[in-house]
Amino acid sequence: MLLRKRVAILISGRGSNMSALIEAARAPDYPAEIVGIISNRAAAEGLEIARRESLPVAVHSLKNYPDEIATDRAISQTLESWGVDMVCLAGFMRILSAQFTQRWQDRLINIHPSLLPKFKGVDTHRRAIDAGEKKHGCSVHFVVPELDAGPVIARSSVPVLPGDTPETLADRVLLAEHRLYPRALKKALQRLPESAQQPAA
């Protein structure tokens, strides 16, 4: 019998990558089940989608805690109460503390809209066009304290076409993201060390 790993998703906005993961996990042979969604913004559109899917949701916003460390501790507590094996960042627009990323080391992955190690950080589509790139795309990587610098699990590329604007290129990359993330999560789960499956207290 397939033992499905328990996966939570952290979002800040529309949640289209979250939806792609939820969709993939509907397949009985997919090795993960989505057990909850956390947002740092109560108004994140993706939370509505999660509620419609009857998934547990939680909001942990920086403004409700004394500092970043306390906020991240609250996120960890929620994840642990859900018995989570792996955490997926999907448009989570806050940089998590080093304490958090170390606590979830090897169990925390992110999708980034560039072919890493190119174009870490923000505004990746405009920067790719300005640099005259012929190819652009997205990457899923393990999260480490340094921004967008963890080991890459999988990448997917798309062409940069003449006349592309950051918006047209972003749309093309987003379609690739939705295909890539479920595949990369599956791959990351295969690498999950047994010892990493129960979070440390």
Ligand code: GRF
């Ligand atoms: C995606 O482009 C993702 O790569 C980036 O933020 C965006 C989130 O979009 N990290 P969505 O909320 O998944 O629709």
